[in-house]
Amino acid sequence: MKNLxxxxxxxxLVGGLTACNDQLNVVNPNNQTTYDFGESETELQEAVIACYNRIRLEGSFARVGYTMDAVRGDEVWNSSQQWYLEYDNLNS
Structure with a gap:
């Protein structure tokens, strides 16, 4: 009994240590992966539109956002005596 x-x-112990170690790698056929995206012209256009969509929106990185960032340096200046001049009217 002791030997059994x-x-x-x-x-x-041997069965537990020699168990299979392969991982389950199943690709979902309903979703695109990074390997198969961008193969056609329409997919590349979708990628560019997605990148520039946030820049186009007002209040983000659009015209006002760029000017707010450029005001910190020497690229934009106010040529009038109105310190409260809107960002759209600054000279660059």
Missing amino acids: NRFLMMLA
Whole structure:
């Protein structure tokens, strides 16, 4: 009985250590991956539109956002005496 328990324990230990270690890599056919995206012209246009969509919106990185960023440096200046002049009327 003692040898049987040792044998079963060794069998379980060897079976546990030699279990398969392959990972399940299943690709979802309903979603695009980075490997197959951008193969056609329309997909590349979609990618460019997605990149520039946030820049186009007012209040983000559009005209006002760029000017707000450029005001910090020497690229934009106010040529009048109105310090409260709107960002759209600044000289660049």
